[in-house]
Amino acid sequence: xxxxxxxxxxxxxxxxxxxxxxxxxxxxxxxxxxxxxxxxxxxxxxxxxxxxxxxxxxxxxxxxxxxxxxxxxxxxxxxxxxxxxxxxxxxxxxxxxxxxxxxxxxxxxxxxxxxxxxxxxxxxxxxxxxxxxxxxxxxxxxxxxxxxxxxxxxxxxxxxxxxxxxxxxxxxxxxxxxxxxxxxxxxxxxxxxxxxxxxxxxxxxxxxxxxxxxxxxxxxxxxxxxxxxxxxxxxxxxxxxxxxxxxxxxxxxxxxxxxxxxxxxxxxxxxxxxxxxxxxxxxxxxxxxxxxxxxxxxxxxxxxxxxxxxxxxxxxxxxxxxxxxxxxxxxxxxxxxxxxxxxxxxxxxxxxxxxxxxxxxxxxxxxxxxxxxxxxxxxxxxxxxxxxxxxxxxxxxxxxxxxxxxxxxxxxxxxxxxxxxxxxxxxxxxxxxxxxxxxxxxxxxxxxxxxxxxxxxxxxxxxxxxxxxxxxxxxxxxxxxxxxxxxxxxxxxxxxxxxxxxxxxxxxxxxxxxxxxxxxxxxxxxxxxxxxxxxxxxxxxxxxxxxxxxxxxxxxxxxxxxxxxxxxxxxxxxxxxxxxxxxxxxxxxxxxxxxxxxxxxxxxxxxxxxxxxxxxxxxxxxxxxxxxxxxxxxxxxxxxxxxxxxxxxxxxxxxxx
Numbered sequence: 001x002x003x004x005x006x007x008x009x010x011x012x013x014x015x016x017x018x019x020x021x022x023x024x025x026x027x028x029x030x031x032x033x034x035x036x037x038x039x040x041x042x043x044x045x046x047x048x049x050x051x052x053x054x055x056x057x058x059x060x061x062x063x064x065x066x067x068x069x070x071x072x073x074x075x076x077x078x079x080x081x082x083x084x085x086x087x088x089x090x091x092x093x094x095x096x097x098x099x100x101x102x103x104x105x106x107x108x109x110x111x112x113x114x115x116x117x118x119x120x121x122x123x124x125x126x127x128x129x130x131x132x133x134x135x136x137x138x139x140x141x142x143x144x145x146x147x148x149x150x151x152x153x154x155x156x157x158x159x160x161x162x163x164x165x166x167x168x169x170x171x172x173x174x175x176x177x178x179x180x181x182x183x184x185x186x187x188x189x190x191x192x193x194x195x196x197x198x199x200x201x202x203x204x205x206x207x208x209x210x211x212x213x214x215x216x217x218x219x220x221x222x223x224x225x226x227x228x229x230x231x232x233x234x235x236x237x238x239x240x241x242x243x244x245x246x247x248x249x250x251x252x253x254x255x256x257x258x259x260x261x262x263x264x265x266x267x268x269x270x271x272x273x274x275x276x277x278x279x280x281x282x283x284x285x286x287x288x289x290x291x292x293x294x295x296x297x298x299x300x301x302x303x304x305x306x307x308x309x310x311x312x313x314x315x316x317x318x319x320x321x322x323x324x325x326x327x328x329x330x331x332x333x334x335x336x337x338x339x340x341x342x343x344x345x346x347x348x349x350x351x352x353x354x355x356x357x358x359x360x361x362x363x364x365x366x367x368x369x370x371x372x373x374x375x376x377x378x379x380x381x382x383x384x385x386x387x388x389x390x391x392x393x394x395x396x397x398x399x400x401x402x403x404x405x406x407x408x409x410x411x412x413x414x415x416x417x418x419x420x421x422x423x424x425x426x427x428x429x430x431x432x433x434x435x436x437x438x439x440x441x442x443x444x445x446x447x448x449x450x451x452x453x454x455x456x457x458x459x460x461x462x463x464x465x466x467x468x469x470x471x472x473x474x475x476x477x478x479x480x481x482x483x484x485x486x487x488x489x490x491x492x493x494x495x496x497x498x499x500x501x502x503x504x505x506x507x508x509x510x511x512x513x514x515x516x517x518x519x520x521x522x523x524x525x526x527x528x529x530x531x532x533x534x535x536x537x538x539x540x541x542x543x544x545x546x547x548x549x550x551x552x553x554x555x556x557x558x559x560x561x562x563x564x565x566x567x568x569x570x571x572x573x574x575x576x577x578x579x580x581x582x583x584x585x586x587x588x589x590x591x592x593x594x595x596x597x598x599x600x601x602x603x604x605x606x607x608x609x610x611x612x613x614x615x616x617x618x619x620x621x622x623x624x625x626x627x628x629x630x631x632x633x634x635x636x637x638x639x640x641x642x643x644x645x646x647x648x649x650x651x652x653x654x655x656x657x
Contacts, residue, residue, distance in 0.1 A: 028116045033102050034086065035115055039125040039154055040096035046277050050142040053135065054127075054149060056094035062130070062150035063088045072100045073155040074111065076126060082108045085154055096125070098154060110312075111156060120156050127151040204228060258282040262289060265417075309349050311366040319343060321484050321617070322472060324361045325632060328619040350614045359635070360618030368488065368615055406592040408492050409553055410499035413589065413604035414640075416611065458612040458637035459509045461498075463490035464620070469628035483632070491615070491636050497593050499609065499640055500553075500600065509639045512600060512607065512648055519543070519649035526597045526653050527561035530568065530576045533584050536601040536649040543646035545603065550647075551587040552601045555594040602648035612637035 027036045040061075045052050055061075072083035083102035090096055102112040114120040131148030204220045211217050211227060220229040259282050263272025266289055275285045311319075320343060326332060327340035343361060350362040465486050497511075504510030512518065519539035523532055533552070540546045554562070562577035581588050586601075594600070620631040642648065 028112075030112070030116055033104070033112060034099055035102070035112070036097065036099050037123045037154070038095055038097050039088075039123055039151065040127075042094050044143070046141065046279075050144055051138070052144055052146060054146050056090050056096065058090075060147055060149070061090055061096065062148070063090070065150060065152045066098060066154070070151075071153050072102070073153055074107075075157055076124065076153070076155045078153075080107070082111045082156065088151070096151070100154060115156070120158070122157045124155045124157045125151045126153045126155065206231065208234070255282060259285045262286065309346070309353060309364050309366055311346070311364065315342075315346075316366050319346060319363070319367045321363070321487075321632075324617065325472065325619050325630060328360055329621050329630070331621075354613035356613040356616075358616050360616060362613060363615040363617055363634075365611075365614050367484075406493060406496075407590065408496035408593065409589045409591045410496045410604075410607070411492060411609065413551060413553075414499065414607040414609045415605050416609045454608075454641045454643065456608070456610045456639040456641050458610075459507055459639050460635055460637050461491060461494045462633060462635050463487060463494065464631050464633040465490070466624055466629055466631050469630070472630055487615070487617075487632065487634050491634060493593070495609070495636070495638055496591070498638075499607070500593060501595075502640065511640065512602075512642065513598075513650050515642050515645055515648075517645040518602075518642075519646070521649060521651040523597065523599075523651050523653040527558050527565065528576075528599060528651055529565070530584075532651065533576060536599070536651055537584055537586070539649045540602060540647065545644055545646040547603050547605075549587075549605060550601065550603045551589055552583040552599065553589045553591060553594065554583075554599045555592050555596065556590055557596055558594075558599060559588075559590050597653035599651040600648065601651070603644075606643040606647040608641045608643060610639045610641070 029035075040054055040056070042053055042056055066085050066088035070085040070088075071078075071081045072085060074080045074082055081103070082105075083100050086099045086101050088096065088098040102108040111120065128150045129146055129148075130150060132144045132146050135143040135145040137143070204222060206218060207221050207225075208216065208218055209221070209227070211219070211230065216234045217227075217230050218232045218234060219227045220231065221227055256276055259272045259276050259280075260269075262282070262285060263269045268289055271288060272285065275288065320340075323336075323340040324343040324347075326336045327344070329336070346364050346367075347358060347361040350356075350364040351358055354362070356362065465483065467483060471483075498509050500511045501513050502509045502511030504514055519536070521528075521532055521535050521539060528536075536552075537546065537550075540550070559577060562583070563575050565576050566573050567576055577583065577588070578585070616635040618633050618635075620633055623631045
């Protein structure tokens with residue numbers, strides 16, 4: 001590789017953006033609030049351009065930015081600084097080490113304690129490449145020695161990309177998402193020092209972007225993204241066809257992006273990083289992802305992937321719907337808005353993570369998770385409306401009796417995917433390999449799995465509750481819980497009912513019953529006999545879809561009938577409904593969402609419930625203005641998908657009394 005080709009490769013690496021590597025904590029001093037850590041070594045790492053080795057010889061590492069009070073961040077979030085680098089060095093064992101000091105803020109205190117307790121153990125360093133040379137060429141890749149590189153921040157990380165080696169690594173941050181002030185992407189001259197980051201307090205930012213003439217430039221832009229000054233033209237428009245190397249780099253970016261997005265979407269980030277590092281294609285990753293999903297059994301929502309913002313239990317408890325409602329009212333005072341600063345901050349974080357703009361305020365998934373798992377409720381006293389009976393001479397919110405609601409089951413049985421953005425495609429294997437008998441010396445006929453996709457698009461369910469002026473004035477946790485649970489219960493019931501009976505028409509998702517191709521059993525009476533219960537299992541087993549984690553779902557009337565019906569008539573034997581709330585040896589759930597005479601059975605892990613964003617809450621102060629009450633309206637986007645039609649059976653009586 002000549003000097004010109006090497007310079008071109010360096011430019012591609014720099015345009016690609018900043019890089020990261022992970023290492024581990026070495027020691028903790030709680031009194032001094034310091035942590036000693038290792039942040040780099042000379043371990044080989046396979047990147048898109050080949051194998052990378054960071055040189056740790058004298059003069060190869062620019063430590064000025066680290067030793068000038070560089071930031072210690074959480075998960076490379078530039079807006080979440082937890083501490084500062086006090087000193088950094090390269091030791092004789094050719095490893096980079098640093099001593100960092102943590103802030104006395106609540107976040108800094110919490111992180112320091114988690115490190116001391118061994119909860120947070122992984123470290124990652126962000127760095128910029130300034131110079132490389134070709135070290136050697138192997139059979140499948142070139143080995144590049146990074147002879148000039150500059151670390152610029154150190155992060156504590158929750159999930160390392162590779163925890164199996166002494167120093168793990170993380171994927172490169174895409175160049176388009178990284179400010180040029182940190183990337184310093186505009187030059188390939190190795191001798192030039194990196195630009196210092198933009199000083200705090202300035203409203204100007206540096207960014208790599210296209211100008212009005214189509215040139216790729218490094219420019220200063222204002223907060224609105226408008227170019228104020230062009231610092232450097234990196235690539236002029238109309239320079240001709242991109243080189244073969246550039247096209248290859250674009251293809252590699254698309255490969256990494258596709259695998260990363262799938263890994264994030266299905267909570268398989270570690271597997272995604274493994275496939276990226278091994279040079280696998282997105283199609284190969286899809287097949288591996290499908291195998292992983294097939295290994296999963298039914299599990300409760302609390303164990304399923306979530307769209308968590310990382311809120312602590314204390315933050316979840318402190319999130320107040322009442323404070324948000326008061327701040328959203330037209331006559332809200334500045335004090336009301338200040339009091340709801342935390343709620344609005346959470347809403348903004350949720351909007352950014354979910355890619356969704358709230359009509360009012362977005363309640364994060366962290367706050368909703370436990371509520372969506374609630375199974376039933378209580379009752380409102382006769383004549384009570386809109387929470388009026390909650391407030392008496394003495395507030396007895398803890399004694400409030402909630403309205404009786406039907407028990408929900410779908411969210412506890414199905415596989416839930418939270419925090420979705422845009423329409424999604426769920427991978428599904430539609431065909432498999434076939435075996436053949438062949439003669440000696442003959443070749444087997446090739447057979448590969450066929451991967452299909454199931455589309456999911458958001459459907460919106462809305463609910464509202466009315467609260468009185470006096471209830472809104474309360475600030476007790478019990479009163480807060482009453483309104484929060486009522487809203488969640490209303491949405492959960494609508495989702496639950498649609499999961500079984502949704503028509504799939506208009507704005508309603510399709511439920512299990514209305515999928516063409518599921519198994520079906522016609523019941524002779526309003527309640528199934530033991531033989532009909534077993535037949536539901538047999539229909540699924542005949543399709544090779546039976547698993548141990550399947551469950552029956554019936555309503556309370558059918559449960560009562562099954563408790564008084566013998567398995568075998570005339571023998572005075574055991575009832576169909578078995579001890580431990582099981583049917584035919586399988587788990588049994590009861591919900592009055594089902595119509596009389598209906599029963600469902602199957603592997604509910606093959607039912608996917610998709611939830612887009614958080615719960616969007618708006619305030620209607622006008623509908624109840626005469627009484628001073630307030631109406632709270634919530635919206636939730638949801639859809640269902642059946643990964644395998646054969647996994648379900650629907651039973652129904654032709655005549656129900």
